Amino acid sequence: MTASDIASDTYDRTLKPISEAPLESGIPDRPGTGGTTPAPAVPHRFTALDGLRGLAAVVVVIFHLRREFRDLGVPDAVDRMITGGYLMVDLFFVLSGFVLARTMLRTRGGRDALLFAQLRVRRFMPLHLTGWVIALSGVAFVALCQGMTLFHPRATPAFAADDTTAWAWLSSALLLQGFTGPQFAGYPAAWSLSIELWTNVLLVAVIAVLPSAALRRRVGPAALLAGAVLLTLTPAEAENSVGTVAFARGLAGLGAGVVTYELYLLFSRREPAHEAGGTVRWAAPVGMVSLLLLGLACWEREIVRDLRFLPVLPVAMLLVLSLALPSGGPAQWLLNTAVVRWLGSRSFAVYALHGPVLMTVGLGPELAGLDPDAPRVAGFVVVTGLLVTLVAAGIGHRYVERAWAPRRAAHRQVTHPQVAGKQTAGQQVAGRQVPEQRRVRA
Numbered sequence: 124m125t126a127s128d129i130a131s132d133t134y135d136r137t138l139k140p141i142s143e144a145p146l147e148s149g150i151p152d153r154p155g156t157g158g159t160t161p162a163p164a165v166p167h168r169f170t171a172l173d174g175l176r177g178l179a180a181v182v183v184v185i186f187h188l189r190r191e192f193r194d195l196g197v198p199d200a201v202d203r204m205i206t207g208g209y210l211m212v213d214l215f216f217v218l219s220g221f222v223l224a225r226t227m228l229r230t231r232g233g234r235d236a237l238l239f240a241q242l243r244v245r246r247f248m249p250l251h252l253t254g255w256v257i258a259l260s261g262v263a264f265v266a267l268c269q270g271m272t273l274f275h276p277r278a279t280p281a282f283a284a285d286d287t288t289a290w291a292w293l294s295s296a297l298l299l300q301g302f303t304g305p306q307f308a309g310y311p312a313a314w315s316l317s318i319e320l321w322t323n324v325l326l327v328a329v330i331a332v333l334p335s336a337a338l339r340r341r342v343g344p345a346a347l348l349a350g351a352v353l354l355t356l357t358p359a360e361a362e363n364s365v366g367t368v369a370f371a372r373g374l375a376g377l378g379a380g381v382v383t384y385e386l387y388l389l390f391s392r393r394e395p396a397h398e399a400g401g402t403v404r405w406a407a408p409v410g411m412v413s414l415l416l417l418g419l420a421c422w423e424r425e426i427v428r429d430l431r432f433l434p435v436l437p438v439a440m441l442l443v444l445s446l447a448l449p450s451g452g453p454a455q456w457l458l459n460t461a462v463v464r465w466l467g468s469r470s471f472a473v474y475a476l477h478g479p480v481l482m483t484v485g486l487g488p489e490l491a492g493l494d495p496d497a498p499r500v501a502g503f504v505v506v507t508g509l510l511v512t513l514v515a516a517g518i519g520h521r522y523v524e525r526a527w528a529p530r531r532a533a534h535r536q537v538t539h540p541q542v543a544g545k546q547t548a549g550q551q552v553a554g555r556q557v558p559e560q561r562r563v564r565a
Contacts, residue, residue: 129149136330169222170467171446176218176459177466179211180473186211187311187481191508192503207421208227212315213376213432214417215474217439219319220343220380221288227327227381236331240324242529247298247320249527250475250519251313257298257479258310262287268490275492301373306365311478318373326377336555343381347436350375354431372432376439383440387447407452410445413438415453472516472524475506480515481531484508 185192186208189374193202230236281287287305294300295309300318308314326346335338361368390403400500416438420427428435436548446454457463466473484507488500495501 169447170220170464171455171458173467173470174463175442175446175467176215176470177463177473178216178458178469179214180470180477182208182211183312183468183474184477184481184509188505188508190377191505193405193502194496195498196506203424204418204421207234207424207427210420210424210427210432210435213372213444214439215315216373216376217380217383217436217443218320219323220377221383221387221443223323224343224381224384227323227330227342228336230327230331230339232331236324236328239327240244243320243323245527245529247316249471249523251316251524252296253519254310254313254476254479255292257476258482259292261483262477265486265490275520276490276492297449301365301369301494304365306362310482312474313478314369315373316475318369319377322370322373322377326374326381331512340385343378343385346374346378347382348378351433351436354433357431359429359431363432368431375433375436378448379436379440380443383443383447386440386444390448391443403448403453404447406448406450407454409441410450410454413442413445417442442524469516469520472519473512476515476519477512480512481508503532 159556164460185205189202189205189208192205196204227238230239255340265276268276269281273382283303285291286309287307291300291305291308294303294305295313295317298313298317299313299321300306300308306314326342330339330342333342350371350373353367354375356370357368363369363372417435418450420438446458449455458467481504484504485495488495493505494502
C-alpha cells in the first residue's frame with residue numbers, strides 16, 4: 124500500500140492537514156515588539172480548540188480508511204460523511220492561523236522572522252521525518268520482497284510510481300511536495316504540512332517588513348482575499364493537494380485564522396462576561412450551528428469542492444471563534460472531556476503518523492496474499508490501523524514531539540518587599556511570610 128493508495132479515491136483525490144501548535148509557539152512576547160493594539164488577556168491555551176484538533180485528526184484517519192469501511196458494508200450515508208472528511212484540512216489551516224496569529228502579528232524585522240521559521244521547522248520536522256522514515260522503510264521492504272521473491276508482493280515495482288521516485292522522496296523529506304509535487308509523495312497528509320509550514324513562514328516574512336501595526340494587521344485579510352481569488356480562478360478539475368490550489372487553500376485558511384483572532388480580540392473587549400469569568404451567550408448556539416454546517420459541508424463535499432472549498436472558511440471561522448470565547452455550551456463541554464483533550468494534545472502526532480502507520484498495516488495482508496477487499500481483511504486494517512495510530516501518536520508525542528520542543532527559560536516571580544505585608548494567611552507558612560514564588564513554564 125502506497126501513499127496514493129490511501130489518498131486517492133473515485134470521489135476525490137484530496138487529503139487533509141493538521142493543525143497544530145500551542146498559542147505561544149513562535150516569537151516570545153517582548154515589550155516593544157509591536158503587534159496589535161492593546162487587547163484583553165489571551166488564554167495560554169484554548170483547550171476547546173485542542174479538543175477540536177483532536178477530533179478533526181481522528182476524522183482524517185477515518186477518511187483514509189474509507190475504502191476499508193466500504194468493504195465492511197457501511198451504509199451509504201455513513202460512507203458519504205466519511206468521504207467528506209478531507210475538508211478538515213481547511214479547518215486545520217484556520218485553526219493554525221488563529222493559534223499563531225498573536226505570534227505572527229508581533230513579528231518585526233528579519234531576526235524575528237528567522238526565529239519564527241526556525242521554530243516552525245523544529246515543530247514540524249521531527250515528527251514528519253519519523254513518519255517519512257516509516258513510509259520509506261515500508262516501500263523499501265516491498266522492493267526487497269520483490270527482488271528476493273519473498274511473500275506475495277504486488278507486481279508493480281515498488282519504486283516505479285510517480286510518488287515513489289527518488290525526487291518524490293526528496294521533495295517529501297523537505298516538505299516541498301505541496302508546492303512542487305509529485306502528488307501524494309511520501310505519505311498521506313504530508314502535502315498539507317508542506318503547505319502550512321512554508322505558507323506560515325511566507326506570511327511572517329511579509330509581516331516582518333511592514334513598518335506599522337496597522338499594516339501588519341491587514342496581512343490576514345489580504346491573505347484570505349488573495350487565497351480566495353486564486354481558488355476562484357482555478358478550474359474545478361484541478362488537483363486539490365498540490366500546486367496552486369493547495370497553496371491557495373493554505374493561504375486563504377491561514378488568513379482566515381488571523382482574521383478570526385482579530386475578531387476574537389474585538390469580541391473579548393466588548394463582552395464584559397469574558398472579563399468577569401462568565402460566558403458569551405451567543406457563542407454556544409453559534410458553535411452548535413457551525414458544527415452542523417461543517418457536517419453538512421462534508422455531506423455535500425462535491426458542491427463544496429466545485430465552489431473551490433470557499434464555503435468551509437466562514438463555517439470554520441465561526442466555529443473557532445465560538446469555541447475560543449467562553450460559551451459554556453455542550454460543544455465546549457465535549458471538547459474539554461479528558462479523552463478528547465488527550466487526543467488534542469497528540470493531534471499533530473496523530474496527523475503526521477497515521478499515514479505511514481496505515482501504509483505499514485496494509486502491507487501485512489498484501490504480503491500474505493490475502494484479498495484486500497474481503498470484509499475480514501478490511502476489519503483487520505481498520506481496527507489495527509486505528510489502535511496502532513493512537514499508540515504511535517502517544518509514543519511520537521512523548522519521545523519525538525516533546526523531546527524536540529524548544530525549552531523555555533524559567534521565570535522567577537519575586538514578591539516585592541513593599542507588598543509582602545499584604546500576603547494572605549494561605550500564603551504564609553509557620554508564621555513566616557513566603558518571600559518568593561517560582562513559576563517554571565516548559
